Amino acid sequence: MARPRKFVERDVVSSAGEVFAVNGLAATTLDDLVQATGLGKQSLYNAFGGKRELFLRALSEDREEAARAVSEALEHGDASPVERIRGHMLRMAIEFSRSDSRVSLTTRALVESTGESDQLATVTKAGIEQLAGIYGHCLALAHANGDLPADTNVPSLAMYFVAITRGMELLGRSGVDRGALTAVALDALRVFRT
Amino acid sequence: MARPRKFVERDVVSSAGEVFAVNGLAATTLDDLVQATGLGKQSLYNAFGGKRELFLRALSEDREEAARAVSEALEHGDASPVERIRGHMLRMAIEFSRSDSRVSLTTRALVESTGESDQLATVTKAGIEQLAGIYGHCLALAHANGDLPADTNVPSLAMYFVAITRGMELLGRSGVDRGALTAVALDALRVFRT
DNA sequence: CTAGTTATTGACCACACGGTCCAAAACTTG
DNA sequence: CAAGTTTTGGACCGTGTGGTCAATAACTAG
Numbered sequence: 437m438a439r440p441r442k443f444v445e446r447d448v449v450s451s452a453g454e455v456f457a458v459n460g461l462a463a464t465t466l467d468d469l470v471q472a473t474g475l476g477k478q479s480l481y482n483a484f485g486g487k488r489e490l491f492l493r494a495l496s497e498d499r500e501e502a503a504r505a506v507s508e509a510l511e512h513g514d515a516s517p518v519e520r521i522r523g524h525m526l527r528m529a530i531e532f533s534r535s536d537s538r539v540s541l542t543t544r545a546l547v548e549s550t551g552e553s554d555q556l557a558t559v560t561k562a563g564i565e566q567l568a569g570i571y572g573h574c575l576a577l578a579h580a581n582g583d584l585p586a587d588t589n590v591p592s593l594a595m596y597f598v599a600i601t602r603g604m605e606l607l608g609r610s611g612v613d614r615g616a617l618t619a620v621a622l623d624a625l626r627v628f629r630t
Numbered sequence: 631m632a633r634p635r636k637f638v639e640r641d642v643v644s645s646a647g648e649v650f651a652v653n654g655l656a657a658t659t660l661d662d663l664v665q666a667t668g669l670g671k672q673s674l675y676n677a678f679g680g681k682r683e684l685f686l687r688a689l690s691e692d693r694e695e696a697a698r699a700v701s702e703a704l705e706h707g708d709a710s711p712v713e714r715i716r717g718h719m720l721r722m723a724i725e726f727s728r729s730d731s732r733v734s735l736t737t738r739a740l741v742e743s744t745g746e747s748d749q750l751a752t753v754t755k756a757g758i759e760q761l762a763g764i765y766g767h768c769l770a771l772a773h774a775n776g777d778l779p780a781d782t783n784v785p786s787l788a789m790y791f792v793a794i795t796r797g798m799e800l801l802g803r804s805g806v807d808r809g810a811l812t813a814v815a816l817d818a819l820r821v822f823r824t
Numbered sequence: 825c826t827a828g829t830t831a832t833t834g835a836c837c838a839c840a841c842g843g844t845c846c847a848a849a850a851c852t853t854g
Numbered sequence: 855c856a857a858g859t860t861t862t863g864g865a866c867c868g869t870g871t872g873g874t875c876a877a878t879a880a881c882t883a884g
Contacts, residue, residue: 437881437882437883438880438881438882439879439880439881439882440880440881440882442880465870465871465872466871466872466873467870467871467872477872477873477874478873478874478875481872481873481874486872486873487872487873
């Protein structure tokens with residue numbers, strides 16, 4: 437009934453996300469996006485509505501992807517919950533120390549958002565809470581296992597892990613090397629000492 | 631011998647810094663700066679050279695100020711080193727949960743810098759290391775006091791504190807409230823349990 | 825094949841951007 | 855007061871911006 441699209445939305449959002457991850461929202465131009473995605477301005481505009489909307493889409497996908505990855509790492513496997521978190525943190529240290537390490541769209545959105553009522557702020561806040569929920573789930577298991585001090589406040593500790601990973605992301609960005617970042621991760625895991 | 635300036639550099643850099651802290655480098659326009667500082671484009675240009683240079687100046691001042699504040703908190707007072715760090719972390723939790731909390735220029739520069747060779751990256755990396763040094767100094771005292779586990783790697787733990795404070799900054803920005811942030815700070819301090 | 829619908833393309837636009845020019849102003853020194 | 859020097863203010867400029875338009879292409883249902 438109508439001319440079909442030449443592109444797959446998912447791919448376009450993904451390409452756009454990479455550009456945004458490198459440049460940030462404000463510093464990415466429509467032309468950058470046109471070049472990265474391969475489609476024309478008007479097609480971009482028809483399909484998504486504009487730069488900001490496209491960023492929001494990419495942000496949502498990035499957030500889902502990140503949540504999925506953490507879930508995967510923390511909810512499966514036969515190691516104990518604490519061991520799973522340990523493994524995850526060490527993997528994050530490596531990930532964040534990759535020299536091409538781009539900063540996540542969530543962190544970008546957090547920094548570039550203006551004011552509480554900004555839509556970026558809403559999405560990122562939800563993202564933070566989602567992440568904390570995932571950590572919390574795993575920590576609750578560990579707590580039930582008796583692997584955490586009895587007086588542990590699980591939701592707070594979950595938020596602590598979100599904080600330390602965000603901090604490690606920034607440190608990696610600033611050039612802190614893999615060894616140092618791994619050491620930071622190990623220090624962070626000291627909260628588990630019973 | 632010549633017409634005197636109507637402004638004080640320090641004040642101008644400070645005003646500019648506030649604008650940058652709110653909007654970021656890319657999203658701040660020259661006109662924003664003109665309005666915030668009160669002087670004309672040409673004067674700005676004469677005195678500093680351009681937007682980016684002015685940002686660099688503001689960044690340096692922000693970094694010095696931050697380092698000074700942390701030094702002040704960690705190196706003086708009659709509480710023990712560990713207690714000083716504890717107090718500092720709790721104060722940071724409050725600071726970062728202020729709803730108008732602007733994100734520090736260092737974090738901004740970290741996120742907005744492009745590539746390792748970027749001048750922004752150089753300055754921020756130095757800033758991170760300076761901060762870690764300050765934490766390290768205080769931690770070394772604590773270690774000598776026997777307040778830290780004997781096997782503590784002091785420089786690494788110092789970097790850990792830089793990471794957790796950066797993470798808390800981001801969390802505060804995302805709307806995490808004072809109570810939650812304080813709890814995170816307390817969790818972070820668990821590394822001190824002997 | 826035709827009508828209807830949507831996607832694509834590239835030209836186009838108004839505007840805001842960072843930056844520059846230049847004439848006038850404000851000051852110090854002799 | 856005059857010469858010399860720097861600052862200032864505002865008009866100005868080329869460029870790149872996000873976004874729009876209108877003509878055309880590509881497809882499907884009938």
